[in-house]
Amino acid sequence: MAGIVVFGAGGRAGRAVTDEARRRGHRVTAVVRDPGRYPEPGADGVTVARGDVTDPGAVAEVVGGHAAAVHAVSPFSGPEQGFDSLDPEFFVKAADALLGGLAGAGVGRLVAVGLFAHLVGADGRAVMDDPAAFPAEIRPFALAHAAGLRRLREATERGGEAGAGVDWVMLTPPARLEVGAPRTGRYRLGGERAPDADAWLSYADLAVAVLDEIETPTLHRTRVSVFNSAGPGDAGS
Template identity: 35%
Template sequence: MSSIVVFGAGGTAGSRVTAEAVDRGHRVIAAVRRPEATSYLPAGVRTITGDATSERSVRELAPEADALVVAIGGGERGLWRDAAENLVTTLRSMPAAPRIIHLGGGSTLLTPRGTRILDEPDFPEQYRDAALGQADALDYYRTAADGVSWTYVSPPPLEFHPGDRTGHYRTGTDEPVTDDQGRSVLTYEDLAVAIVDEIEQPRYVNARFTAAY
C-alpha cells in the first residue's frame, strides 16, 4: 500500500485518480482548496486544504507521501509551471522525497512532423493559455528537475472524456497513441488506471508518457 497525495482531488481527473487509488487499497490524502465541497469523494479519504503552488502545503504533506499527484486546473497560464517549480524546489531540499506525478496537457504531444499540437494553426484559441501553461510545466521538469523523481502524464489531445473504466490502455511517450482508425481516445477513468499503475510499477521515471486505447 502506498500513501498518495492528490492535489486537485475534487476535479474531474483528480477525483478519478482518488477513487482508483482507494479501490486498490492505497491511503489517499485529497488536497483541495475547498474541502467542504468534496463530500462525493470515497469513504476513507482524508480531505484537507492544500495547494500545489504552496511551499507550506508541500512541505507538510510530502513526509506522509510516496507520491504527489498534481491534477490541478482552472487557473491562468503560470499555474502549472508554478506548481512544478514549487514541488521540485521544495522536495529537492527534503530527504526521501516522494515522486511527482503531474497530469499535464495532451496538446503538448507531437504531430507526425514533430511539432506540438498546440502550435497547429487550427488549435482552438480559447485553450491556448492552458496548453502553453502545461507546456511550460513539462519544459521545467525536463530542464530543471534534477534531484527529484517526476512523471508527466498526457491524456489524448482531443477525445478524452468521462466514461467507463475498462482497465485497458496502451502507452507511448511524445506522440499520441492511436488505434487502427487513427483515433486517440481514453476515458478519465482509464487514465486514472494508468496513473495508479505507474505509481505501483514505475516505467516512466523522469519522463513523459501518454495513454489511449
C-alpha cells in the first residue's frame, strides 16, 4: 500500500497512529507545523513534512502519492490553554483544505478523529448541550469541532469532486481517552450515540481502529463512536 499522510503527527493521537502504521509496515508522512519540534524526526519509514492543515496550498503540497490521510489535528490540547485564540472555523477550514487537497491528488480515504462532545447522549441531545455532562467552558471547542463534521457531511451532500472523491470517516473516542494506556488491539464501533459512562479507549487502540479503517474500510462518509468497554486493567496484549 502507498503511504499514509498523518496531519497532527506530533500530537497524542497522531503519534499513536504513526506508531501503529509503522508497526504494520506502512510508510508515513508525518505532517507537523514545526519539524524542529517533532520528537522522532529520524524514525524508520517516517518522513516529516511541514504543513498547516487549514492551509489548502500546504495540504495539497504534501498529500500526493499517499493511499490515505489521517486528520488528528487539534488547536486545543487542554483547558489550561483557554479559548482566546480559538478560531471557530478551524475545523471547517481543515475539512475544506483536506477534502480539496485529497480529491485533487486522487487520495481516496480520509480518517478523522472525532470528539465525544458532539456524540448524542441518552436524552437525545448532543453531550455538549448537557451542562451536567460537559463543562460549559469547553463548549466553544466542541462547537468548532462539530462544525467540522457538518462540513464533511455537507460536502458529501453537495457531491462534486471533493464530496464524491474522498471517502471519509470520523472515529470518535469516548470521554475517557487514555494517554499511556496499553494497546489491547480491541475496540468496539458504535453509532452516533455516546457510549456508556464506563467506556474508555487508549490512544493506541484508537490508532488500531484508524489503521483498520484505512486498510479495510467498513465505514463510509459517516461518524461513529469507537470505544473499549473493558477497564484498562482488564486489557489483554
